[in-house]
Amino acid sequence: MSDFTLVLLAAGNSSRFKVPVKKQWLRIGHDPLWLYVTNRIKTSLPNITIILVAHANEIPFMTSMCDFTIIAGGETRQQSLKNAITHVETPYVIVTDIARACINPDLIFHLIAAKDSADTIVPVLDVHDTVVYNNVTIERNLVKRIQTPQLSRTNILRRALETDIDYTDESSAIVAIGGTRHFILGDEHAAKITHASDITTLECLPAPSNIVFTGNGFDVHPFEDAKPMFLGGVKIESPFGFKAHSDGDVAIHALIDALLGAACLGDIGMLFPDTNNLYKNIDSKELLQQCVLKLHQFGFEITHADITIIAQTPKLSPYKESIKHTLASLLHIPKARVNVKATTTEHLGFIGREEGVGVIATASVHYFDWKNG
Incomplete structure (x- = not known):
């Protein structure tokens, strides 16, 4: 040949x-x-x-x-x-x-x-x-x-x-x-x-696998004075925000990495490099929307998301429900399949010294079922 x-x-x-x-x-x-x-x-x-x-x-x-x-x-x-x-x-x-x-x-x-x-x-x-x-x-x-x-x-x-x-x-x-x-x-x-x-009429094509894939993400950002703070797409009352190329929404950044990890599509730096001025000070909700669109286009549907926000300050209890609602809307899944937790480090480490915030995220996806959908 x-x-x-x-x-x-x-x-x-x-x-x-x-x-x-x-x-x-x-x-x-x-x-x-x-x-x-x-x-x-x-x-x-x-x-x-x-x-x-x-x-x-x-x-x-x-x-x-x-x-x-x-x-x-x-x-x-x-x-x-x-x-x-x-x-x-x-x-x-x-x-x-x-x-x-x-x-x-x-x-x-x-x-x-x-x-x-x-x-x-x-x-x-x-x-x-x-x-x-x-x-x-x-x-x-x-x-x-x-x-x-x-x-x-x-x-x-x-x-x-x-x-x-x-x-x-x-x-x-x-x-x-x-x-x-x-x-x-x-x-x-x-x-x-x-x-x-x-x-659906083509007999040579087997159905998609029904396996569920899980990914995790972690991100951390230091504080920056006199900058608005956003976590999970929600504005938080605080005298400081996050030092970052974008708006610094550390919760959404960790969630994007979890989604990309579940779909084996790289990481947030590959999709949205911080060397690109297109993403300078961008609203991280837009990044998550683009990530979700990418997953959908590449044959995935999102099953659930779970995030843990690790912060000594600010206090996040009043915002957890708003974050959950915002993320569910961005992910196009029911609010019942989004979980948001907040904890501290008991004053240990840079988070305990109130120098920044860290977030751990987990997300699950499965293939779009074109055979039965």
Whole structure:
């Protein structure tokens, strides 16, 4: 298979999917869809070169889960493919979309067998219903449903992509510059996931695992005079706040680390580096909102949260219920699944000397259940 590179496109924004999870991050067992589909093909074609195309912000998380080459996509499918083709060194390239999750490896073998028939080899399906275009009934035998994967000569496809016209598949771009196209029989099972209802009809996809994951977080901040104090998203009456790059909400910072730990998505410094002025003096509730959105997009739902605030001062008993309510709202879970505790160090250490506050947080998450939800 040294003559072939497989490009899998996974940089879309899932705008038509209409669920909180990006479809490429739906969990199939434990694997996100992009990894499940890639491994499924790789098992049948172990020697093929693989390039994954992903959203730039997702690449650090994807590289922690696999050893495939992953490059940043563009604003459109065609731009993503154009980015990928610059990395292809083989004479032939096979392109498909991660959303076409149940590709039979035999279909790829048939593409390869037909590689000398034209500049691009395309699987198609016939149309069996009456077709009307612009209020005129047309001959349905002349209409084909185009699928991926498609096999192309790399040099021809590279030249075809040097255009401002946005094509929805590679073969259309190749034909537009005078290239040749050969059709082979497609596969009804290689349906594309476009809407949320599509995935439940695909028999090749096992349900997500029902395991629950738990993470912990710890953070500490010293006091800073004449700065507002926020804990758990609630303003605390105090003559000092926290010294920090953001507003210093140590409770939310620990909770973010607990959530990211449960989902194995790194830590708060990876998601919100303190070297980025975008987060200078930012309201930490915004950071938690972005963290929750990230978890949802990556296929997780939050189960519960428990935080312990360790402070000699200020006294936090009057604020615990407000913190609990605020955090539950930000996490999109019932208040009954958020627990807030406050304790002191009995005047021991820097916290006991009233120099700062520490927080320990624990959070649990599980996979979004697309199978039964």
